Amino acid sequence: MYYKVLIADDEPVIRQGLKKIVNWNILGFKIVGEAENGIEALDKVHKLDPDLCVIDIRMPGMDGLELISEIRKSKSEIKIIILTGYPEFEYAQKAISLGVQSYILKPVDPQILKDELTKIYEDLERKKFLA
Amino acid sequence: MFKFQDLKIREKLILSFLVVSFIPILVLGAVTIIHFRNFALNSSAKEIYNELNFAKFKIIEMTNEAVSIANKLMIDQRLKEILLYRYKSPLEAYLKYSQYKDIENYKTLYANSIYRIRIYSENPTILENGVFYRATKKIKEKDWYKLAVNLNGFIIWDLVRQDEDIYSDYYFSLIRLLRDVYNERFGVLVINLNKLEMKSILNHTSYDTLLVNSDGLVIFSNKEDFMGNTFDIDLQRILSDKGYTYDLNNKKYLVFGVYLPLTGYNKDFYLVSMVPMEIIMREPKRMQRFALTMVFIAFAGSMFFTGIFSRSVSRRIGILNKAVDEISHGNWDLDIPLQGRDEIGRLSENVKMMAKNIKRLNELVMKQKDMKFKVLTNQLNPHFLFNTLETIHMMAVCNEQKEIADMVLKLGKILRKTIESKGTPIRLESEIELVKSYLEIQKYRLGRLNYDIEILTDISEIYVLPFLIQPIVENSIIHGLENKKDGGFIKIKIFKEDKRLIISVEDNGIGMSKEKIESLLSDSFNGESSKIGIRNTLERIKLFYGEEYGIKIESSEDNGTRVDIILPYPPRREMGDVL
Numbered sequence: 099m100y101y102k103v104l105i106a107d108d109e110p111v112i113r114q115g116l117k118k119i120v121n122w123n124i125l126g127f128k129i130v131g132e133a134e135n136g137i138e139a140l141d142k143v144h145k146l147d148p149d150l151c152v153i154d155i156r157m158p159g160m161d162g163l164e165l166i167s168e169i170r171k172s173k174s175e176i177k178i179i180i181l182t183g184y185p186e187f188e189y190a191q192k193a194i195s196l197g198v199q200s201y202i203l204k205p206v207d208p209q210i211l212k213d214e215l216t217k218i219y220e221d222l223e224r225k226k227f228l229a
Numbered sequence: 230m231f232k233f234q235d236l237k238i239r240e241k242l243i244l245s246f247l248v249v250s251f252i253p254i255l256v257l258g259a260v261t262i263i264h265f266r267n268f269a270l271n272s273s274a275k276e277i278y279n280e281l282n283f284a285k286f287k288i289i290e291m292t293n294e295a296v297s298i299a300n301k302l303m304i305d306q307r308l309k310e311i312l313l314y315r316y317k318s319p320l321e322a323y324l325k326y327s328q329y330k331d332i333e334n335y336k337t338l339y340a341n342s343i344y345r346i347r348i349y350s351e352n353p354t355i356l357e358n359g360v361f362y363r364a365t366k367k368i369k370e371k372d373w374y375k376l377a378v379n380l381n382g383f384i385i386w387d388l389v390r391q392d393e394d395i396y397s398d399y400y401f402s403l404i405r406l407l408r409d410v411y412n413e414r415f416g417v418l419v420i421n422l423n424k425l426e427m428k429s430i431l432n433h434t435s436y437d438t439l440l441v442n443s444d445g446l447v448i449f450s451n452k453e454d455f456m457g458n459t460f461d462i463d464l465q466r467i468l469s470d471k472g473y474t475y476d477l478n479n480k481k482y483l484v485f486g487v488y489l490p491l492t493g494y495n496k497d498f499y500l501v502s503m504v505p506m507e508i509i510m511r512e513p514k515r516m517q518r519f520a521l522t523m524v525f526i527a528f529a530g531s532m533f534f535t536g537i538f539s540r541s542v543s544r545r546i547g548i549l550n551k552a553v554d555e556i557s558h559g560n561w562d563l564d565i566p567l568q569g570r571d572e573i574g575r576l577s578e579n580v581k582m583m584a585k586n587i588k589r590l591n592e593l594v595m596k597q598k599d600m601k602f603k604v605l606t607n608q609l610n611p612h613f614l615f616n617t618l619e620t621i622h623m624m625a626v627c628n629e630q631k632e633i634a635d636m637v638l639k640l641g642k643i644l645r646k647t648i649e650s651k652g653t654p655i656r657l658e659s660e661i662e663l664v665k666s667y668l669e670i671q672k673y674r675l676g677r678l679n680y681d682i683e684i685l686t687d688i689s690e691i692y693v694l695p696f697l698i699q700p701i702v703e704n705s706i707i708h709g710l711e712n713k714k715d716g717g718f719i720k721i722k723i724f725k726e727d728k729r730l731i732i733s734v735e736d737n738g739i740g741m742s743k744e745k746i747e748s749l750l751s752d753s754f755n756g757e758s759s760k761i762g763i764r765n766t767l768e769r770i771k772l773f774y775g776e777e778y779g780i781k782i783e784s785s786e787d788n789g790t791r792v793d794i795i796l797p798y799p800p801r802r803e804m805g806d807v808l
Contacts, residue, residue: 111623112619114623115622115623116623118626119623119626156612183612183614183615183619184612184614204616204619204622204641205615205618205622205638205641206638207642
């Protein structure tokens, strides 16, 4: 049983790379969908009901933070990892207030991503156990 | 060891006040007191002498009247007749007397000066009537009587006890043997001076005044206590206008005297004022107290103003000192709340100007420093930079190009640290991360580089200036290893020694000559960027941590180089006053 992951990034290479950069299955995750903009991502969140979203903070159409606040309206439980090229204080603050689990800088260091995923996995497991 | 220049300005001012002001005030006060004292004494003395002279004049006038009566009686033929006549009966005497009124007249005329006129006669038939008396045996034995007879007509002055009176008493009297030109004696004259008048004359003086004869015997006084006393004073000395100090019955007196010459055989008399010391000193003492009060007020007043003045000066200097302190800590916009155009005011203006200049210079330096970042941050959007790097990274990942992916990742880390750095201290761990990324990239580039990082002390809480180690490592690679054929090795060691944190970077390269080391650390900038890097790092360390810290290079040619970065332990974290 894997936790479902949705990846939202406007660059196909990055979506592709993210799949390869870590071994998701070993970490207990499975990528169930991809989205190349916020609207598509929101749509897929409803359709696929993922446990974790990996979201690029800058996307055309609807940007990452807007997307997250939309997601939070219906799904407050979804874990979220934000990817950003350059951290800006206001963004980070807002992200925290939206209950974002982690904030990873580009280029994505596989080790850091691994560590974050492990943490989220343990978190999800604990929740399942308690439920 | 006391040193004048070590004193605070305030203390200096007060000390110089003591020297410049206190001593003159003291001298002035002392002079004033002495002067006042002498003045008071002199004026009392003057007053006393005036009184004494006046009394002397009056007494001489009295005695002169007595003398003139004596002279008239000396040549009075009728008196001689009356005194020498042998009376057969008292009635005859009575009748004879009644025709002679001269003595009665004198008494009336000179009642002020004269109390009684008496004549002692050896005529046994004389009728005693209060003027004429028989010279009894008792009378004849008296000193004054014998003396008068011996002197044969010379006037003498003496105290005579009149036992004939109902109330016998002493009187200061003129005594004279009466005789005619043929030396025929007809009586001894005694003129008692008017006691009440004498007393009233002496009472016009302010103090106890005595009439003293040349033996020091008190002949007369306005105070009974002194009567009959004898003074053992050298009478010449009391004539001095400073007075003469004399103890009587345990009481101190200042004695002033005037010479009072009378007409007669024993003519030397003195009129003496006895002034109790406490009374004459009363005025000088009051003056002294007044002068002391004035000295005290002057001293306290000037002390007070010196205090205020020195406080104001030291306060101003204090403000300036504090301002300079603030400026030295980087607060250049400080407004110094000092007014006035004195030296301190001008100094503060100059300090303000200096602070302004420093601020301008600093801004200039900061601007130039910022340029480097601005080139990256303004001309190149960091989002674009990192997103592009991520694209390259992911492309490499997709194409299974692990090395490219790794290199891009590390380059991204280095770039991020460079761009995000504000120049403030960062975790030493983060700095080591940066060096690792840098070495990894260099390793890819050169292919023959190995390194080892050894951390021998707890660095979890250690913060250091950013980019301290990287320029040193860069230098090691360029100067130590680049020309070396076989593999290079860089060893980085972090340890604590005494109270210092040492970061040593050691290579096994070709080494450096002494000249090269010197030129690396020297001030002159000429070209090579890595050299500027080391020099720059050295300057930053000295500026931020202090002159005793810095960089030490040990090397011999072909034997590798060891560069020690020497920092305090623990290194300071806050930026504080450094640019």
